[in-house]
Amino acid sequence: MTLTSVAVPDAPRAARPGRRRLAVVLALAVGTFVLFVLTLATGSHPVPVADVVRILFGATADDPRWTVIVEEVRLPRALTATAVGAALAVAGVQMQTLFRNALADPFSLGLSSGASIGVAAVVVGTGGVAGSFTGNLAGLGRVGVVIAASLGAAAVLALVLLLSRWVKSAVTLLVIGVMIGSAATAVVGVMLVYARPERAQQFVMWGLGSFSATTWPDLQVMLPVIGAGLLAALLTAKRLNALLLGEDYARTMGLNVRRSRNLALVGTSLLAGAATAFCGPVAFLGLAVPHLTRVALGTSDHRALVPASMLAGAFLALACGLLSQPPGTDSVLPLSAITSLFGAPVVIAFLIRSRRGVQGVAS
Amino acid sequence: MSDTMTEPATGTAGRQDRDHAGGLATQGLAVGYRTRSPRRRRANRPVLSGLDLEARAGELTVLLGPNGAGKSTLLRTLCGLLPPLDGRIRIGGTDLAHQPPATLARRLAVVLTDRVDAGLLSVRELAGLGRHPHTGFTGRLTAADHAAVEWSLKAVCAGHLADRPAAELSDGERQRVLTARALAQEPEVVLLDEPTAFLDVPSRVALTVLLRDLARDKGLTVVVSTHDLELALRVADAVWLVDRESGVHAGAPEDLIHNGAVAAAFDADHLAFDPASGTFGLHRTARAHVAVDAPANVLPLLERALAREGLALAAPAEPTADRKVSWGGPGRLTLTGPDGQVVRVHGFHELTRAVRTW
Numbered sequence: 001m002t003l004t005s006v007a008v009p010d011a012p013r014a015a016r017p018g019r020r021r022l023a024v025v026l027a028l029a030v031g032t033f034v035l036f037v038l039t040l041a042t043g044s045h046p047v048p049v050a051d052v053v054r055i056l057f058g059a060t061a062d063d064p065r066w067t068v069i070v071e072e073v074r075l076p077r078a079l080t081a082t083a084v085g086a087a088l089a090v091a092g093v094q095m096q097t098l099f100r101n102a103l104a105d106p107f108s109l110g111l112s113s114g115a116s117i118g119v120a121a122v123v124v125g126t127g128g129v130a131g132s133f134t135g136n137l138a139g140l141g142r143v144g145v146v147i148a149a150s151l152g153a154a155a156v157l158a159l160v161l162l163l164s165r166w167v168k169s170a171v172t173l174l175v176i177g178v179m180i181g182s183a184a185t186a187v188v189g190v191m192l193v194y195a196r197p198e199r200a201q202q203f204v205m206w207g208l209g210s211f212s213a214t215t216w217p218d219l220q221v222m223l224p225v226i227g228a229g230l231l232a233a234l235l236t237a238k239r240l241n242a243l244l245l246g247e248d249y250a251r252t253m254g255l256n257v258r259r260s261r262n263l264a265l266v267g268t269s270l271l272a273g274a275a276t277a278f279c280g281p282v283a284f285l286g287l288a289v290p291h292l293t294r295v296a297l298g299t300s301d302h303r304a305l306v307p308a309s310m311l312a313g314a315f316l317a318l319a320c321g322l323l324s325q326p327p328g329t330d331s332v333l334p335l336s337a338i339t340s341l342f343g344a345p346v347v348i349a350f351l352i353r354s355r356r357g358v359q360g361v362a363s
Numbered sequence: 364m365s366d367t368m369t370e371p372a373t374g375t376a377g378r379q380d381r382d383h384a385g386g387l388a389t390q391g392l393a394v395g396y397r398t399r400s401p402r403r404r405r406a407n408r409p410v411l412s413g414l415d416l417e418a419r420a421g422e423l424t425v426l427l428g429p430n431g432a433g434k435s436t437l438l439r440t441l442c443g444l445l446p447p448l449d450g451r452i453r454i455g456g457t458d459l460a461h462q463p464p465a466t467l468a469r470r471l472a473v474v475l476t477d478r479v480d481a482g483l484l485s486v487r488e489l490a491g492l493g494r495h496p497h498t499g500f501t502g503r504l505t506a507a508d509h510a511a512v513e514w515s516l517k518a519v520c521a522g523h524l525a526d527r528p529a530a531e532l533s534d535g536e537r538q539r540v541l542t543a544r545a546l547a548q549e550p551e552v553v554l555l556d557e558p559t560a561f562l563d564v565p566s567r568v569a570l571t572v573l574l575r576d577l578a579r580d581k582g583l584t585v586v587v588s589t590h591d592l593e594l595a596l597r598v599a600d601a602v603w604l605v606d607r608e609s610g611v612h613a614g615a616p617e618d619l620i621h622n623g624a625v626a627a628a629f630d631a632d633h634l635a636f637d638p639a640s641g642t643f644g645l646h647r648t649a650r651a652h653v654a655v656d657a658p659a660n661v662l663p664l665l666e667r668a669l670a671r672e673g674l675a676l677a678a679p680a681e682p683t684a685d686r687k688v689s690w691g692g693p694g695r696l697t698l699t700g701p702d703g704q705v706v707r708v709h710g711f712h713e714l715t716r717a718v719r720t721w
Contacts, residue, residue, distance in 0.1 A: 017485070100480065238502030242495050245479045245544075252442055252475075253495040253548065254468030300482035303502060 021304045024296045028311035032082070035318035039078040040070050042322065044330050073212075076219055078318065081211040084279050085317025086310040087226045087271040089293070090233045092286030093309050094264045095157075097240045097302070099164055101173060102350060105286035106272035109160050109177035111153040112281035113184030115273050116207065118152030119145055120188045123203050124195045142221045150225075150273025156180055157265055157272075209280035209335035211321045222278050229271035230310060236263055237302040244300060283336045284343020285320070289313045291346060316342075387418040387441065387471075387552045387584050392450035394433065394440040407448045410436045411609050414450065418586050418601065420551065423575040425595040426588040428605030429628060434588045435476070437605070438556050441586070442473045454552055454584075468496035472545035474555040479541065481529035486540050489529040490516055493547030515546035518581070519573060535566030539573070546577070552584040553577075559591055567591055571598050592629065593642050596620065604628055616641075649675030651701075651721060657690035665690070668711045672718050686721055688714070 040052045047070060051061040055070045092105040099109075106112050122145045160177060167173050192200040206213075214222065239260040242250040247257050275282065290305070293312045297304050320342075324333045393412035410433035418424035428434045439445045441452060443459065452459040454470050462470070472493065481489050493515070494508045504512070516522045519539040524532065532540060538558050545553050555574070559567040571591070575598050578585040586603075589595050595602065596616040604612040604619050606628040612619055619625050626636040634643050650673045657665055665688065666676055674686070687699035696714050698706045701721055708717050 235500075238495070238498065238500070241492060241502060244482060244484070245492060246475075246477060248444055248475055248477065249473075249479070249492075251444060251464070252468060252471070252473045253493070254463075254465035255495065256464065294483050298483060299488060300484050301488055 017298060021297050021299070021308070025304075025308050025311065028308060028315055032311055032315045032318065035315060035322065036078050036082065039081065039318055039322060040074045043069075043074060043325060045069055072216075076214050076216055077212045077321065079219055079223070080214045080279065081317040081321040082314040083223055083226045084211065084275040084282065085285060085289075085313035085315070086230060087275045087313070088282060088286040088317075089289035089309040089313025090230055090306060091268045091271040091275075093290045093293075093302070093305055094233060094240065094268045095286070096290055097243050098161075098261065098264050098268075099173065100243075100246060101164075102291070103171070103174050103287065103347065104177075105284070105290075106153065106268070106276075107281060107283045107285075108174055108287055110156045110180035110184060111269070111272045112276050112283075113181040113188075114152035114154075114156030115149035115276035116152070116188050116281060117184050117191075118148030118150070118273070119206070119277055120191045120195075120203065121152075122148045123199055124191050142218060146221055146225055146274050146277045149277035150269050152184075153273040153276065154265065154269035156184070157269055161261070161265065206280045208337075209282050209339075210324075210332070211279055211317070211335060212325070212332065214278050218278055222274050225270055225274040229267050229274070232263065232267040233271075233306050236260065236267070237306050239263070240302040240306075244302075279335065281336065282317075283340045284346070285313060285317060285339050288343045288346040289316055291350060292316075386420045386455065387586065388453045389414050389416045389441075390451045390453070391415065392440070392452060393448040394436050394445065395448050396436075396445075397448070409448050411605065411611060412449065414611055416603055416611065416613055418552075418584050418603075420584045421578055421582050422584070422600035423571075423578045423598065424584070424586045424601045424603060425599035426586060426603045426605070427592060427595055427628070429607060430590075432605040432607065433609065434605055435556060437603075438554055438586070438588050442471070442475075442554055443467060465496050468548060468550075470550055471552045471554065472548035472550040473553070474538070474541045474545050474558050476556045476560065478561075479537075484529045485525070486516070486521065486527050486529050486532070487512060487525040489540055490521075490543040490547050493544040496548060511549060512543075512547050515543040516540070518546055518577060519543045533566075534561045535563070535570065538562065538566075538570055542570075542574070542577075546581075550583070552586070555585070555587045557588055557590065559589055567594060571595070575600070592625075596625070596641050645670065649673060651675075651686060652677035653686045653688055653718075653721075655688050655690075657688070661690055664711070668715050669718065672715055672721075674718060674721065686718075688718075 037049060037052055037056075040056070041047050041049050045065075047061070047066045051063075051066055052070060055061050055067050061067050061070075088106060091111075095104040095106065095109065096102060098104070160173070160180065163176055164173055167176065192203060195203065239255060242253050242255045243257075243260065250260070251257050272286075289312050290309055293305060293309045294300055296312070297308055299305065320335060320338045324335050324338050325331075326333070392414040393407075393409045394414070395407060395409035395411070398406050398408050414437070426434050426438065436445065440447050443464070447460075459467065484492075491504060491508070491512045494504055494511065495502070497511075498504060498508060513522070513525070516525055519542050521536065521539045521543055524536060524540065529537070529540060538561075542553075542555070542558065545555075558574075559570055562570065571587070571589075571594055574585050574587060577583055578600070587595075599616055602612075602614065602616050602619055604624055606612065606624065612622075612624040620636075620638050620641060626638070629643070630636055633645055635645075636642075637644050649670075653669055653674050654677045655662065655665055655669075662676075669676065669688070685699075685701050685703075689697045691697055694710050696708050698708060698714070698717055700706065706717055708714050
């Protein structure tokens with residue numbers, strides 16, 4: 001009972017977590033900027049970094065062709081990677097808190113597959129996918145694809161939320177997510193039979209995932225949608241914190257749990273839907289980034305976790321984008337292959353390290 | 364602080380004199396579940412009904428009852444997690460049904476049975492979650508909020524744990540920190556659903572006494588449900604006892620022991636409540652009586668050891684008992700069996716093995 005006096009020497013230590021968080025956020029911001037510039041500089045025609053920075057700030061480069069390459073090809077790609085990385089990471093944070101399940105993310109619980117159905121429906125119906133199909137697509141078509149993808153993601157998320165009422169084990173829920181994903185893939189496969197062959201071919205390419213298929217008109221749709229989703233997540237950080245101890249505690253702390261859940265559902269669906277519509281299903285980014293960020297920050301406090309996850313997601317997405325286009329070659333590796341290569345080990349490491357994972361994460 | 368409470372805002376129903384300022388009171392409360400049957404929609408299935416209970420500010424009220432009697436249902440209804448089927452719940456005279464959730468959260472806080480997964484939160488951050496109903500839109504903690512968190516951690520003697528990761532706490536420490544989280548809400552009423560369930564005996568005693576002291580020192584209304592009957596009857600200021608017939612008895616522990624409610628609720632084939640000691644004993648009819656010659660300080664231990672073997676002490680004035688046990692110094696016992704055979708044994712374990720054949 002007299003031990004409370006020990007708290008006094010601890011007082012200086014209390015200031016440290018805040019400084020650590022600031023350092024992590026600053027490091028991520030600098031790293032993201034560096035990778036952003038690198039993305040603009042590398043590719044089949046390298047552009048000197050100094051010229052990239054000059055072009056970014058509106059000055060003219062030594063070679064006018066560089067300006068065209070950077071502005072028309074690489075800037076959209078870099079912006080897409082940044083936005084989609086942030087979107088998937090924040091969607092992952094929201095889902096992991098909402099389900100109280102460390103393995104939840106848009107890909108693992110089938111949201112990306114749901115979004116694929118939406119995209120496939122538009123492809124079969126009107127014949128166009130945003131990003132990969134820039135040719136004959138009007139603005140409305142792009143918006144239509146985003147809406148369809150978001151609706152598909154929302155339908156799957158609502159279904160999984162409903163099932164999670166009965167399924168308490170995280171691993172079981174994950175298996176259900178994988179099953180929903182396979183079912184959605186099967187539906188897409190059937191739908192593609194009725195699509196024109198070249199459309200089906202392009203859909204398959206889209207399904208491998210890529211940051212490099214978006215153009216400025218695509219970005220005009222994607223950036224506002226993802227921006228709104230990210231803003232909503234930042235504004236609901238307090239709600240997400242209240243949900244950390246479960247819905248019952250959240251309710252007794254005065255939180256309107258149903259409204260919070262619906263807000264997170266809409267936000268997550270928009271983020272996952274927009275990201276998937278333009279870049280295809282990107283695996284594991286949404287799952288791995290929140291874990292890595294939590295460990296780096298040393299906290300689950302969403303007021304730090306949400307903004308830091310945005311930066312970490314953008315950072316990792318840019319890194320994966322760079323890796324998917326090895327410098328000096330013209331070959332482009334499928335994005336999902338890269339993200340899976342580092343994402344899958346994170347999941348396996350998590351399952352092995354966590355005692356609760358071994359026991360089936362019964363919460 | 365108890366005198367400064369405002370008058371109840373709703374109605375002037377007849378029994379307001381019973382609404383203790385700051386306390387928790389129920390009037391005609393029915394708790395249970397709403398089921399939807401295909402034919403009759405929304406049938407109510409009450410578990411407990413007609414409850415007129417009161418928990419006073421500054422007192423520890425303990426909710427007792429056998430498993431499945433409805434303790435958790437009652438507590439979850441009082442928390443606002445289940446809607447009441449009928450009746451009212453009042454805090455300090457204000458009807459709970461008329462309070463928006465955020466206002467209610469500033470008056471009532473809970474510690475639930477679910478084991479929480481704190482993730483990567485420090486103890487201070489975990490307790491700080493309790494500030495939710497007090498913080499603004501962004502959830503940023505002000506200096507006053509930080510002070511409230513430190514105060515709540517000190518109140519449960521967990522100030523030294525503040526910078527530890529919450530996931531690394533022992534069961535007893537975690538329950539104290541969850542209690543601190545509830546206190547950080549700065550409520551008038553704290554409800555705890557079986558907070559001692561996973562704890563070892565010293566932690567149980569420590570937590571229960573801590574809750575009583577919190578009620579006394581901070582003027583809180585504390586309601587705890589527990590299975591720890593003997594401890595509760597010793598420490599509680601008031602008891603709500605749910606019996607097997609879904610009746611609820613309220614009163615001081617001694618009231619309920621005296622009127623036989625405790626015995627009626629918990630006595631079973633092998634368990635009998637002893638009103639004199641306030642403890643439970645194994646209930647067995649003695650197969651024989653034994654005359655005992657031992658000093659007074661050893662007598663209760665001998666009685667326990669013999670009772671385990673189905674033997675009772677013979678009254679001193681009763682010379683007819685042919686079985687005899689006499690204490691001949693530390694651990695040395697002389698036994699005289701029913702057949703007159705005399706055995707010397709050492710210690711209680713040898714004693715019980717020797718008398719088993721009597």
